[in-house]
Amino acid sequence: METRSSSNVPPVAxxxxxxxxxxxxxxxxxxxEIWNGRLAAIGFLAxxxxxxxxxxxxxxxxxxxSY
Structure with a gap:
């Protein structure tokens, strides 16, 4: 089983x-595109x-x- 050390994890995704x-x-x-999807989901939920x-x-x- 291979394990990775936590030092290989980048600081930012x-x-x-x-x-x-x-x-x-x-x-x-x-x-x-990520922000567009997030805001669209918020709008749909609203x-x-x-x-x-x-x-x-x-x-x-x-x-x-009708007025």
């Missing part, structure tokens, strides 16, 4: 371009909770258009 994968970078970078609370975005939009 890197992505394809060798930069911290949690860095907030603009442009077409792997980090931007909508799901909003809908479970008894509100409907579609109903609210149609109601606002």
């Amino acid at each position: 890197t992505e394809y371009n060798g930069v911290d994968r949690n860095a907030f970078l603009f442009g077409w970078t792997p980090q931007a 909508y799901l909770l909003w809908d479970l609370a008894g509100y409907s975005v579609l109903r609210d939009v149609l109601h606002l258009m």
Whole structure:
């Protein structure tokens, strides 16, 4: 059984371009895609909770258009 020493672990988890994968970078970078996915998940969860609370975005939009 092979074991690795803890000294071989990099101090920062890197992505394809060798930069911290949690860095907030603009442009077409792997980090931007990770943040895009995280923010999309937060938005989806917010909508799901909003809908479970008894509100409907579609109903609210149609109601606002009826004025």
